Amino acid sequence: EDKVVQSPLSLVVHEGDTVTLNCxxxxxxxxxxxxxxxxxxxxxxxxxxxxxxxxxxxxxxSSILDKKxxxxxxxxxxxxxxxxxxxxxxxxxxxxxxxxxxxxxxxxVNP
Amino acid sequence: NAGVTQTPKFQVLKTGQxxxxxxxxDMNHEYMSxxxxxxxxxxxxxxxxxxxxxxxxxxxxxxxxxxxxxxxDFPLRLLSAAPSQTSVYFCASSPGHxxxxxxxxxxxxx
Numbered sequence: 305e306d307k308v309v310q311s312p313l314s315l316v317v318h319e320g321d322t323v324t325l326n327c328x329x330x331x332x333x334x335x336x337x338x339x340x341x342x343x344x345x346x347x348x349x350x351x352x353x354x355x356x357x358x359x360x361x362x363x364x365x366s367s368i369l370d371k372k373x374x375x376x377x378x379x380x381x382x383x384x385x386x387x388x389x390x391x392x393x394x395x396x397x398x399x400x401x402x403x404x405x406x407x408x409x410x411x412x413v414n415p
Numbered sequence: 416n417a418g419v420t421q422t423p424k425f426q427v428l429k430t431g432q433x434x435x436x437x438x439x440x441d442m443n444h445e446y447m448s449x450x451x452x453x454x455x456x457x458x459x460x461x462x463x464x465x466x467x468x469x470x471x472x473x474x475x476x477x478x479x480x481x482x483x484x485x486x487x488d489f490p491l492r493l494l495s496a497a498p499s500q501t502s503v504y505f506c507a508s509s510p511g512h513x514x515x516x517x518x519x520x521x522x523x524x525x
Contacts, residue, residue, distance in 0.1 A: 313455075336512045346505060346516035347458070392457065396512050401446045401465070402473065403514060407457040 306331040306397045310406035318414050321383050325409045327393030328375040337376050338403070339367055340392040347392055350378075383413045417441045421506050421517035428496040428524045436491040436520050438506030446509040447489040451475065451502040452519075458505065464489055496524045 311326045329337065336354045340347035351360040356371035364383075369376045380387055390410050394403040422437045440447065448463035460473030464483040478500060480492040489508075493500060501524045507514040 338512060338514075345518045347514075349513050349515070352513055394458075394514075401509055401512065402448070402460060402463055403458075403512075404460075405450075405458040407455060 306395070306404050308393055308395055308404050308406035310391075310393050310409050312409060313407060314410040314412070316412045316414065317383055319383060319385060321413075322379065322381045323383060323411060325378040325380075325391050325393075325411070326375060327377070327406055329393075329395045329404075330374065331395045331404065332398050334371065335396055337369055338394045339376070339378050340394065342390040342392060342408070343388075350391075380411075383411075385413050385415055387411060388413045419506055419508050419515050419517040421504075421520050423520060424518065426520060426522050428493070428522065430496060430498060430524060432496050434493050434496065436493075436504055436506075436522075438489045438491065438517060439487050440489075440506075440508040440515070441487065442508060442510070442515065443486060444508040444510050444515075445486065446511075447483070448473070448507050448509070448514070449479070449481065449489070449491045450505045450507065451500075452505060453502050461491065461504075493522075498524045500524050 308329045338352045339350040351367045353369035359368045364381045367378045390408040392408045393406045397404045419440045445466045449461040450458040459475050462481040464470045504520045506517040
């Protein structure tokens with residue numbers, strides 16, 4: 305059965321801290337891994353990773369994929385209160401477009 | 416820039432009532448899906464469609480029906496609402512792996 309496991313499930317930090325969110329996966333016919341940010345409403349797309357070892361960056365956020373060890377990390381440097389959200393990791397199931405989501409990491413950034 | 420539009424945003428139902436959650440997208444995506452999100456459970460797939468006239472079950476399909484008569488619309492029907500269906504429902508459409516989500520419907524069944 306395909307599955308995605310995220311850790312930690314919740315995290316509380318102070319502004320300016322750097323955080324690392326983890327996502328491990330087991331899926332047949334792996335093609336990609338996606339990260340989403342969910343604030344109050346709909347998840348919004350952050351990154352899609354398909355190749356191992358290549359870092360995707362967007363401002364203070366970056367992500368890397370390790371296809372050999374079957375995990376990805378999402379780093380956020382110099383955190384701000386606006387980074388407070390649930391971060392979701394997902395992989396397409398069995399080569400289809402069906403996404404299997406992890407339970408998410410709830411990040412709280414305190415001023 | 417409509418993207419994926421869900422209606423209603425909020426709904427309260429009594430146990431046993433039926434209703435339809437509406438979802439429409441204007442991006443001409445073939446793939447559409449419905450998820451429910453419960454605290455601590457992440458997003459779980461209810462039903463999905465790979466194109467007009469084609470639907471299939473996801474991880475938690477019981478108590479829900481879908482149909483896809485056009486590319487744009489993918490309604491989700493609750494046949495006989497139960498308190499266990501209290502949740503936030505998201506519709507999504509996708510051109511490939513990246514999914515675009517609607518703003519969600521918060522449903523409470525009392």
